Amino acid sequence: MAAMKPAVPSAPTPMPGGFTLIELAIVMFIVTLLLGGMLLPLAGQQDIRNHGDTQKIMADARDALLGFAMANDRLPCPASAASNGVESPVGGGVCTDPHGGFLPAVTLGLSPIDAQGYLLDGWGGDVANRVRYAVSTSNTNAFTTNSGMRTTGMTALAPDLQICSTGAGMVNPGNPATAVCAANTTLSADAVAVVFSLGKNAGTGGAGAEESHNPNPQSAVAADRAFVSAPQGTAFDDQMVWLSRSTLYNRMVAAGRLP
Ligand SMILES: [Ca+2]
Ligand SMILES: [Ca+2]
Numbered sequence: 001m002a003a004m005k006p007a008v009p010s011a012p013t014p015m016p017g018g019f020t021l022i023e024l025a026i027v028m029f030i031v032t033l034l035l036g037g038m039l040l041p042l043a044g045q046q047d048i049r050n051h052g053d054t055q056k057i058m059a060d061a062r063d064a065l066l067g068f069a070m071a072n073d074r075l076p077c078p079a080s081a082a083s084n085g086v087e088s089p090v091g092g093g094v095c096t097d098p099h100g101g102f103l104p105a106v107t108l109g110l111s112p113i114d115a116q117g118y119l120l121d122g123w124g125g126d127v128a129n130r131v132r133y134a135v136s137t138s139n140t141n142a143f144t145t146n147s148g149m150r151t152t153g154m155t156a157l158a159p160d161l162q163i164c165s166t167g168a169g170m171v172n173p174g175n176p177a178t179a180v181c182a183a184n185t186t187l188s189a190d191a192v193a194v195v196f197s198l199g200k201n202a203g204t205g206g207a208g209a210e211e212s213h214n215p216n217p218q219s220a221v222a223a224d225r226a227f228v229s230a231p232q233g234t235a236f237d238d239q240m241v242w243l244s245r246s247t248l249y250n251r252m253v254a255a256g257r258l259p
Contacts, residue, residue, distance in 0.1 A: 047200065051232075051239065053122025058195045058241045061119065061131060064108045065193060065243060070255035073150065075143050075193060078133045079104040085117025092144040095135065099176055100215040100223030103133040103195060121197035121239070128202035132215065134194045134227070136161050137176070143192055149252065154259050159245050161191035162226040167213040170226060179226035187229055191242040194227050199237030210236045 019027075069075050076087040078101025085106035088096040095101070103110070105119035113119050118130040135144055136159040142148035149157060162181050164170060169182030181189070198206060198216050205211060206218035210230045215223040229240040252258040 050122040050200065054197045054199075054239050055241075057119065057121055057131065058197065058239065061103050061108070061110065061133070061195045062193075062241050062243055064110055065133075065195075066248065066251045068108055069248060070251055070257060073147050073257055074145055075135050076104045076107050077144050078102055078135060079107070079118065085113055085119070092146065094141050095137070095144055097223070098137045098144075099134045099225060101133060103131040105131070121199075121202075123197070123200055123202060126203055128198060128217070132196050132198070134161060134215075134223075134225075136192050136225070150258060154249055157245070159190045159192040160225055161188070161194055161242065162186065163188040163191055163194070163240070163242055164213070164226060164228050166230055167210050167221075167228045170213065172224075173213060173226065174222040174224050176222075176224045179224040181226060188242060188244065190245050192245055192248050193243040194240060195242070196227065196238055196240040199239055201237050205237070208235045211238055214238050214240075 065075060074092050077089065077092050077095035078087065078097050079085050080088040080097045080101055083096075083104075085102070085104060087104035087107045088101070103119050105111070105113045106117040110119050114125065114127075114130070121129045121131050123129050138158050138160040139148070139152045139156065142152040142157060143159065162179060163186070164181035165185045165187055166182070167173065169185070171180040171182065172178040196214060198211075198214070202216070204218075206214075206216035207220065210228045212219045212221045213226060213228040227240065228236075228238070230236045249258060
C-alpha cells in the first residue's frame with residue numbers, strides 16, 4: 001500500500017501592498033528613538049572634545065609662562081581688557097590687573113588668538129572664551145619684577161594665590177590681599193599663577209555661588225587672590241590650572257635663574 005503523501009500547504013495569499021498608518025507610526029517612532037539616541041551622545045562628545053582642548057590650551061599656556069620666566073627672570077603681568085593681548089604694563093613690575101586679567105598671549109607669542117590678541121579656549125570664538133590669567137603680587141610684586149625672585153630669595157618668597165575646592169565659607173572674599181579658603185577646602189595656598197577658562201557657560205554663567213569667585217562678567221565678587229576649582233557640574237564648569245611654586249622654582253634653578 002503506497003504511503004500517504006503529506007499535504008503540501010498552499011502558498012499564503014499575498015497581502016495587499018502598502019503600509020497601514022499604524023505601521024508607519026511605529027516606524028517613525030523607532031526612527032525618532034534611534035536619531036535621539038545618536039544626537040545626544042554627539043553633543044556630549046563635542047563637549048568632551050572642547051573640555052579636553054581647553055585643558056591642553058591651558059597646560060600649554062602654563063608651559064609658556066615657565067619658558068617666559070626662565071628667559072626673562074620674572075612672570076609676565078596679565079593683559080588687561082584694553083591691552084590687546086600684551087602684558088600690562090609692558091615690562092612687568094606692578095601689574096595693572098594682577099587678579100582679573102587675561103593671558104598675555106601676544107607677549108608669550110601664543111596662538112590661536114582672536115583679532116584683539118587674546119588666546120581663546122576650546123569652547124568657541126567669543127570674547128567670553130578668552131583665557132584668563134592671574135599672578136601673585138606677594139613680596140612687593142617680586143614675581144613680576146625683573147630679577148625680583150632672585151633679589152628676594154627662594155626662602156623668603158611667599159606666593160599667595162589661593163585655590164579653593166569651594167567658595168562656601170571663604171574668608172574675606174573680594175579682598176585682594178587677605179581672601180582665604182574656608183578650613184579644609186584649600187587645594188593650594190601658595191600658587192604663583194592661575195590660568196583659567198570660564199567654560200561652556202562663559203557667555204551667560206558665572207553668577208553662581210562657586211563661579212562668582214573667579215573673575216567673570218557676571219561675578220558679584222571683586223577680583224581677589226582666591227579662586228575656586230570645583231568639580232564640573234551644572235552650576236560650575238570653569239576650568240583651571242595653576243603654577244605651583246615648586247614647579248616654578250625647579251625650572252628657575254635648572255635655568256640658572258635661582259637661587
Ligand atoms: Ca563657567
Ligand atoms: Ca576670587
